[in-house]
Every structure is written in C-alpha cells, then in structure tokens.
Amino acid sequence: MPRYAMVVDLDRCMGCRACMEACKVENNTPTAAFWMYVFRFEEGEYPNTYIWFMPRPCMHCDNPPCAKVCPVGARYKREDGLVATDWDRCIGCRYCEVACPYGVNYFNWKEPVRNYYLDWGERDVRRVTNGQTPPYRNPDLDRPYGEEKRRVAGGGRLKGVVEKCTFCVQRVEEGLQPACVANCPAFALHFGDLEDPQSSVSQVLGRKHSWRLLEELGTEPRVYYVGAHPAHPESRQIEEVKARV
Amino acid sequence: MTERNGENGRITRRQLLKAGALVGGGALLGQAGRLLASAQEVAQSPAVQYPLAQAENQLYSSCLMCNTGCGIKVKVLDGVAAKIDGNPYNPFNLVPHVSYKTAPHQVAGVDAPLCPKGQAGLLSVYDPYRLRVVLKRAGPRGSNKWRTIPFDQAVREIVDGGKLFADIGEDRHVPGLRELWALRDPKVAKEMDAFVRRIRAEKDPAKKQALVREFQQTFRDHLHTLIDPDHPDLGPKNNQFLYFWGRQKAGRTEFARRFVQESFGSVNFHGHTTVCQGSLYFACKAMSEQYEFDEKDGKMKWTKGRKFYWQADTEHSEFVVFVGASPFEGNYGPTNRVPRLTEGLATGRLKFAVVDPRLSKTAAKAWKWIPARPGTEGALALAVIRWILDHQRYDARYLRNANKAAAEEDGEPTWCNATWLVKLEKGRPEGFLRASDLGLPVQKRSQEVKGKRVEYEFDPFVVLRDGRPVPFDPYDEQNPVEGDLLVDTTLNGIRVKSGLQLLGEEARRHSLQEWAEICGVRAEDIEELAREFTSHGKRAAADIHRGVSQHTNGFYNVWAWMTLNVLIGNLDWKGGMASAKVYDPSGEKEGQPFNLKELHPKRTTPFGVSIIRHETKYEESTLFRGYPAKRPWYPLSSDVYQEIVPSIGDAYPYPIKIAFLYMGSPAYSLPAGHTTIEVLKDPNKLPLFVAVDITVGETSMYADYILPDLSYLERWEFQGSHPNMTVKVQPVRQPVIPPVPETVRVFGEEMPISLEAFLLACAERLGLPGFGKDGFGPGQDLRRPEDFYLKMVANVAAGDRPGDAVPDASDEEVRLFLQARRHLPKSVFDPEKWKRAVGEAWWRKVVYVLNRGGRFQEYQKAFKGEQLANQYGTLVSIYSEKVAKTKNSMTGKPFPGLPAYIPAPRDALDRPVEDEKAGYDLHLITYREVSHTKSRTGTNYWLLALLPENFVLVHRQDAERLGLKDGDLVRVTSASNPDGMWPVLDGHSKPMVGRVRVTEGIRPGVVAFSLGHGHWAYGSVDLVIDGKVLKGDARRGRGIHANAAMRVDPVLKNVCLSDPAGASAVFYDTRVKLVREAS
C-alpha cells in the first residue's frame, strides 16, 4: 500500500494560483470554496518589501482531528493516507470544520449545481453548447472509491455535507497526479509515495529541509513544505480571495 | 499499441510505465518524466475508468486566453469540452518537452501545466453572452439596441450598401464594399504603384508636381479610381476600406490579407502592435536593419529590419535583469517562462534583478528589486552603459568585429557596428563614413531582377584599424575586418567618431550619481547591477518588455537596454538573448507544397499611404506642407493602433468609409481609449462599421453590424512563437468542439458564421478573385476555411527545406484522428473534404501534425554546444544612420541615431507635459494579474473567482497622506479627464472608481491598477435584442479600468500620448489624482 504525500516547494511557488484554478475546474467546487488555496503575503517596509506565497491543500493528517470528532464516521483516514469524506454518511454537523486547525473544510450550502458560477439550466447558457450537457464535473467521479468502496468524490456530494480537497482521488486511483500538481507551471508541487525512495516526494524530502504547518499540534500532516518562509508573525495577507462572485 | 490494454481502450499502469521510456529517449525524462513517475507508484483499481485520460477524448490545440498561446490538451466528453490541460508535446508547457515521435496514446496520461487563465478557458468559450447570429443595430450607435438578422442579409447590405438604416430614421446612403472596390485591374495597380514611388522619391517640389501631372496624363482613364487625383500617392478608393484587429494570429492573418490586400487591394490592414509594445518591436527593427540591394528601388539601402525582439534564454542564463517585464504574470510567462526560471532559482543556477516600480510576483523572487521612476528606464540603461564603459567590462573581442568574416573567426554568430565610423555634420552624428568620402574606390555590382541584370554600386563602410581607415563590406565572408573601438578623429577633413564612442558620449552626459537621481534609485544599486551583468560572460541578459517601451521615450529606452546585450555579445548564445523561430506555414520555403500568395489567379498590388501613415516619410508625400504635419507620420513603425480611429475622425490623410474590426477593442484597450468612442459612434465620420466579435464588447457595441465569431476552441490559427522560445515550433490551433455560431451556406458549403464565413461570403457576392471556384487557380477551389488552413498545415508538415517533412501518420494514428473528432459536425470536420484540401500525398503528414497540436523541434536540436541552434545570426546596429536621417513629422527635427535618454512625457510637438504642476501628483501605471489578459478575461467566472475585482495599489505613505485605507473607493482623475469618467453613451458615463489596496510593494508616488476588469459591455449591461431585454450580469463589470485617465495628447486632442519614433501608445507617463468616493 502506498503512503501518499505532497511536498510544496515554496522556493519555486510564484503565487500564480494555477493550482487553485485547476482544482476548481477539476472538482467543480462551489463559489468561494477553494479546496486548494494559495496565500499571498507581504512583509517589510519599502524598499525592503517581500512577498511570498503558500499553497494550502488539505493536510491529509495522519492524526486527523476532523476524523476524531466526526460522530458518524463519515470523515476517515484511508490506508493510502488520503483523508476522505463519505458523502453517504456525512450529516453536515460541521464538527470537522471546527476541529480542523487549517481551515480547509467547506460546508456545502446548496444543492450541487452543474457549474456553481453559472446556472447551466438556463436557456441562454444551454444554447452556447448547442443543447449539450455543459461541463460541470468529470462525470465519472460519481462512483465508489478505494478498497472500501465509498463515495468520496464527484457529483454525489450533496447540500448539507462538508467537503474538502481529496488529493483528486479520481485521478490518483487512475495513476495520474492531482490536478493542482499536474498544472503547476513552476513545478512547485510534488505528489507521490513516501514508501518509494525514487518518488519525487521522497527525493525532494531527502534533499531539502522540510517543515509542516502547525507541527506542534501533533496532527502529523502528509503535506510537507520545503524552502523559504514558515509563516511570519508580521506577514500581511494580501490579495485574499474571499468575496463570492 | 498493444498496451492499450483490452477493454475500452483504457490507459493502463503498464502503459504509463512504458511511456516513461519513450519520453525524451529514456534518461532525459525531465518534467514529463516526473509527471509520469508517480503513476508507477499509484495503485490501480481495475474497475474504474477515467475517460479524460483516454487519447480518444483528447485533442491538442493552442490556448489563446492570452497571447502566449500555450499548448493545450482539450478533453472532450459528450461533445463538450470538459477540461483543459497542457500539451506535453509543446515546449511552452514542459521542459524538456516530450519527443515529437511519441505516439499520442503514450502521453494520454500526461497532463502538462497551464496557467489559471488557460484552465478557465471553458467558461470563456461556453459564455452565455456569446453571439450565435448576426446583430444589426436598431438604434443609434452604442445604444445597445439590436436586432437579429439573417447572415445573408448582412452580407448583402455590407457589400451593396444603400439606405441601410432607413428603418430607424437614418436617411443616409451607406457605401458598400462594391462601391470602394474601384481599382480592379492588377496591372494598372502595379503601374500606378511604380509611378507613385517615383513621385515620392522626387525631392524637388516643382518636379514632384510635374510628375503628378504626368501621372494624371498617363492614367487618365483610371483617375476616377483614385481618392484624390491631385494626390495619387494616397492611392485608390479601395484604401477607404479598412480592416484592423486586436489579436490576429497567422492563418487568419493570411486569410484576411488575401481578402483585404491581395484581392480587394486596400493598404489599410493594420494590427495592434503599438498598444502592446510597439517601441520594443520597432527599436529592434531598427537594430536589425541590413544593408542590402533592394529590388524595387534598384539600389542598396537599409532594409529588411525585422519587426521582432529578443528575449533571454532563461533556461541557461546565470543572470537576468528584467526591466518592465514580469514573466511570472505576463510577458509570455506562465506557462512558458516560469519553469525555466524557477528551475534556475531552485538549482542555484540563476539569479535575477527586476526593475519595476511595483514589487511584482517576479520581483518577489529577485536578487534585487530596483523600483526606478517610470519613464527613466533609458537613463538607467545609460548609467549601466557608462559604468561598463568606464570599467571596460564590455566584450571587446566581440565588439571589434566589423563584418561577418571577423565574427566567424571568433565563432560569433552575430556582429555589430560599434566600430563603424560615423560622420558628424555640424557636430551631429548622421551618415556612416564611406569609402568614397576618403577617395577610395566604390564597387560596381549587379544582380538579376526578374530576368534583367541591374547594375548598382556598393560604397564600402569604413573602420579605423590602428589609426588607419579600412573600407569593408559588412557581409564579407572572406576578409575579416576589425576596427578600433573608440575613435574620435578627422579623416580627409571629415570629423568622424565610432559608434561606441558616440554611445559613450551619450552615457557620459551624466555622472552615475546624477543618473541615479534621475531614476530615483541608489547609485550603489546601479553599480551592483552593472557588475553582476558583466560577471557571467555571455550567460547574462537584459530582458525587457512593455514597461520599457510604452513611454514617449520608449524607442530609445529599448535601444539602450538592448545595446547592453550587444555590449556583452550575448546574442544567439545559451543563456543570452534568443529570437523566435517557427516552421513557416506560408508555403514560401523550398519544399513546401502550397505557396498561398502565389496560388492566386489575380493578385493585386495595394498602394498608397495608409491611414496611419506608417513606414513612410511625410517629406516624400505630396501632402507635405512644412511642419508640423496635421497628424504624426510614422516612418519607423507600423500597426500604429492608436492612430487608426483618430485618423478616421480627422479624415487624415483621407476619409475611411468602411471599417471591419476583428477581435479588437480599441475603446477598452488603448490608453485614453475613450477618445475613440467619439469617432466610432459618428456615422458621418465612419459611414459603415462592422465588427467580428464573440460577444457585444466595449468597441463592437458601437458597430453597425456584429458578426459572431468562433472562439479559440472552434477555429484555425498558427500561434507562432516568442523570442524566449529557443525551440523551433509552430503550434496549430484547430477546431476541437462543435461551433457555437449558427451554420450558414457560402459558396454552396455549410460552415459556422465566423470571420472566414463572412469574408468568403463577401467575396462571393462581390465576385472577388482568389476565392470560390478556382480560387487558388484552375481546379483548386477556396470554398471552405479548411481549403486554406490545411494547406498551411501541410506547409508546416513539410518543414523549411526539402527533406524536413514529418513522418506519415500510422493507420492507428489516422484511426485516433477520426475517433477523437467524432463529435464534430460536418460543417467543420468532413474528412473527405479535409483530405481533398491537401491531397493524398500530404494527408497523413497533416494528421501527424494535428494529432500533436502543431510541430515542435526535438529539444536536443535547439542547442549547438554553447550556442542556440535557432539563430538571429547577422549584423546588429547600435548606431543607425537610417534613424538619424529620419525626421519627426511634427517638429521637422531628425531623430537621434543611437540610444539616448529623452525625458518623458512629451506631447506631439515634443514639449514636456507637466501635469504634476497642476496638482496631479501620482504617477499611474498598469500591471498584469496572472489570471487576466487585457479585455477578454475579465468576464470569465472561474477567473473572477480568483479576483472578483481589481485594486488601485497605493503606497502606504501616499495612503496616509491622502487619508486612504484598504478597501476605500477612489476615483482616478487626470488633467485630460478631470471627472474620471468613461463617456460610454450620450448621457451615460461610467466613473473610474476602484478599491484601494495599501501596500509597501510599490514606489511611493506611483499608483497602479491591473488590466482586465471594469467592463461596461461584454455582458455586464442590459441589451435590447429584437425588442426584448437581455439582462446583463453585474459581476462582469466590477473593478476599475482607468485607461480613460491616461493622458490625451494636448496637441492632437483625440489620441493618447505616443512615442514619435517607435509609435508606442503611452501607458505609463500619466499623472493622476485619487479622489475618495463615498463607499
């Protein structure tokens, strides 16, 4: 069984947010939900000003506080390391959202729609696709995943459940990289098997000093950071994406 | 492929493993290898399928969410594009890219990177505000009232003219194309053109007049075809038809040129270059001029300057200074430049400096950020030049080479004219010293021109070698000539200096400290920059972009920075400066099957001065009446976008009667673009205005007709390359989804409404030669877009010389080709018609190219030892006598012939513009947020998700002074727009109001906004179509677009400030005020 992990190289990341967009397009996430989020920070005073960037997916913790508080066992840790949500079990109590110190959970306020930014049902929209089904999600996502055959990705997620980054389980199970990793123009994101010494994650971790977010909480994230800054107290967050479109 | 294991043709893990060995030949996997490597680690659950990873659901094409045009892999499900990723065959997406020989099945599981815009492209294509049918205005121009009309009616009206708007109470005759197609005989056109050349060349006014009379006599039967027989150099009435565009790539360019120039015979076919980086292109054009025999003029002259520029080979550079360029945000950056730069940073190979008043995302990773005052870029370059000359840190060995033989001796692919002697006339450097000036012999030469031997003279240039004059030919391959670098002497009574000497004098006009003060930077920073720049041999580069060129002094800023590259001799060297090389689709290369220009039964010669007076001297025209000219002439540039509409407004040099605008939005994109609205909405100034657009945009809203167009996922184009791309490429854009616009019938063929359908239909109705039956010649029809574009693909497949052709596609690849297009309707994909367009011989090669999204040289072939394989490879000028002998048409003063610092901004009469004295104390600049592209992305919902509205960046000190805080609303006002308004319609204006973001990351005194937001059309407002309201979506209009605050030229009054030499539209020289608005 592989042990999946992600390594984020902050020396390479140039804050373009392509990973955020890739995730949004691949997973059709609701407005204002970013399963992958890229922080942009500014610090210092002119002319000694610095800006730096920090992508933040779900940490897929080995000791996941979210799973611990889930009253129905919907949030669980898979053997390969992915932390997943079973849509069929989730009751939307949002305990996980509160328990997670990284803020990666998003409550699903609405029925899932084909594209959260447009109402694809409208005639005006359908006419541009000549009446065809517009792109709203990868249609094969609606199926059971993993050995345990649970629905953890895709259009099956409902109103009233909590959702977050799945490491693109639909791709990973097919031998592909998560969408954010594949799309990063800076090759700042690595994904692979920690058990395999040849994998790029093992290689990068072997070469560079790494750290994890909020290490002191004992959550044991599967997301490692290398390079540049750990968050700095005087860093000011800039260009924050919060407004609903 | 047997590994395409069994059931349903899904990709197996084994196959991905196998693919690893086929990428780049095993060892050199690069990033593609990395993308595959993890596949080896990932367990497979045998029951699942992922249709997006199947080759049958993938088509390769080229993005156009910005002009980088990265390779894309479009994944199609149920006939709809479901996801867009990067094309691993394309070096824009992967370094090194996958070998061209790899079969498409083998890379089906490799998704290469794309920037956020590229990924969000689906929502630009499937945009609910896209047009499917033709709109004709049903109210005054710009009223947003439309009615839908049949395509054929639109074509009929546009071709035939008439009282087209009588139904809405406009009782005026509108001219149609037919009326302007006055001169139809190519033979007469050619003769007139030759005669007009004689008139222009005549310097004596009386003799010029006599020639005009002779012309009138000679062509007395054809004078009615001219705009003005007293000014035959204005050309025929055909010129009163104008075609202009914002973004048009090869393919569509050739198609439209065939219509406008080669068949209809109008000279007015203009692009948008000057709104992007005109002065960058035209300074590099001046630097790349060659001294050659010109067939038309029958003598030697400076000619063939390339409209191009150089960029750094960042894949190998050790040091780069980026000036006014941010490859992490724009600048052909993501996806193309970023991996090469970040790899350099990560491995420690590269460090770079960034000169930019704003702390860009690129500056975030810089070794040194130099926030110089905008407009002083040239001063900074001269300061660095001064330091380099003072410390002799230039590449003397390179600079001494005066000709090709000398360069070759040193293994240098290029050489420059630093040592050539320049004559001083009354102290001013002008022409080069020639052998004849010293009484030395002139060479007699001759050349075959169209079967005739033409005799001409070559008067050698001269260098000083150890104090002795040596005449030479710059292209001599036998006799190496080197010159002394610094020369200031008198020869045969003539005062002469070397080019490098003159450059040194310009650089020494100020001390380093003074230069530093002009730029508002520390002298130590300049010194450190200069030292670093000269510490890496040829692996250093100065890489510049818009921030350098879009000033009134842009041309000279650019020249100064590019000259720095020449001083270290880095052209064509790894890590130095590179230039773009493409597989030519035109068919003009030996071995290519279809020369599209020649394949024309009746090609004509357009002639006459253009509406923008480009590449032509005012003094030579019959309109010359002393200085200033009514509007500026642009002898050193072309595609002067900002001059098009105001020149129509002033009817100078003649009125335009019909204009077609393709994929452009001058009202939105141009600095002071609001001035164009005044002209465009007035039918008296422009009687017929037709736009080809995918929606009702900020400029097309003023059109009489809007023809719906195909998006970038539905059409053909040849994306070409960019200077930083060291690999020779030709990405092909091709239809990958069914077309959105309605299907119509033209020349008996079904096709979607589009630019092509429209031009074909106009040609059909006019009976224009070069289209329809026998359009290419007997037995070769041009009825469909593919008849044209597939021939271009075949040319690409053939390569640039015999023996360079791609292999034939295998049966399996042909099957995949058909299978992957199973969702395309016959109106765009009919395999039989496609095959017919190129013939059996080329068909499989065409398939091979299209299956990979274009043609891409193997990675290893792009380099030759320490040099780039795709070279510029000739003379480069740091001094230009052609420029030195060209006059500013407004002042009558000649332009300097070498890099110089000219303070900005200046108006059309070369007087300083000093709005700061009137209290406009902030300097306005623009920038690119990586998720936006000027006018066409600000309405894409997935991109709006990342940035729903843009900001006005204000430095903390300025914010404190003005009492502003984060999130406050401010209005941007300027001396030429004191109300801070877009005058969109009569009685309706849009205020330029945006939200402040206070930052430490900008030079105090400078404010900035990012381009792409603040729309007032493009689906952001209500339209009335056929009497019904189509609701606008306010999300699409958020944020600020402050171009209307940019300075209107105080002399011309209906255009922005411009660079008189390089023609740049000026973005960065405006002073503004920020006025707080109630929130």
Ligand code: SF4
């Ligand atoms: S795509 Fe890569 S470079 Fe861009 S923000 Fe994400 S991690 Fe950073």
Ligand code: SF4
């Ligand atoms: S940089 Fe982005 S928008 Fe531009 S062509 Fe590439 S992927 Fe498309």
